[in-house]
Amino acid sequence: MSTEQLGELKLFSVPVLFQACKHRDYRARAVMKAEAVATVFSRRGISKSDLMERFTMGPEAFEVRLKDLTDLAVVFGKTNFQRWLTNMDRWKDEPTLAKYIESLDDQWTKFTKKK
Numbered sequence: 785m786s787t788e789q790l791g792e793l794k795l796f797s798v799p800v801l802f803q804a805c806k807h808r809d810y811r812a813r814a815v816m817k818a819e820a821v822a823t824v825f826s827r828r829g830i831s832k833s834d835l836m837e838r839f840t841m842g843p844e845a846f847e848v849r850l851k852d853l854t855d856l857a858v859v860f861g862k863t864n865f866q867r868w869l870t871n872m873d874r875w876k877d878e879p880t881l882a883k884y885i886e887s888l889d890d891q892w893t894k895f896t897k898k899k
Contacts, residue, residue, distance in 0.1 A: 791851030795861045796821050798846045813879055817872070818846040820884035828892055830857035864891040 794800065801814040822839035825831040831852050839846045850858050868891045872879065 791849060793850050794847055795850060795853070795865065796846075796848040798844055802844065815843045815846075816879065816881045816884055817869075818843060819881055820888050821848060822846065823885050824888045824892060825853070825857065828889075830854050830860070830892075860892065860895050864895040867891060 796818065798814050798818050802811055819839055822835040825848070826834065826836045832854060833852050835848065835852065850861070853861065868888050871887070
């Protein structure tokens with residue numbers, strides 16, 4: 785696979801999540817997750833483009849590709865970001881945008897302490 789092809793791989797995609805389930809609550813959570821990703825990645829400066837602007841322009845079409853990320857963020861995407869996605873499925877309480885942001889930010893902090 786070429787570098788260009790690798791860059792096109794998706795780390796996160798609302799359209800893919802929407803294909804998985806048509807339930808309204810599931811879709812609302814997918815959009816909240818997308819906003820959390822855009823917020824944390826923009827706040828932490830680990831994206832090469834303005835993800836918040838992209839999210840604002842089309843939340844239901846929001847995607848993050850590997851080419852959108854710094855090298856360190858790509859490494860984060862392979863480990864702690866995937867852990868974040870998995871852990872959210874285990875939450876017992878109703879998720880909120882603030883909780884998504886806080887937990888993703890915590891994963892970034894844990895990741896950077898190891899580096």
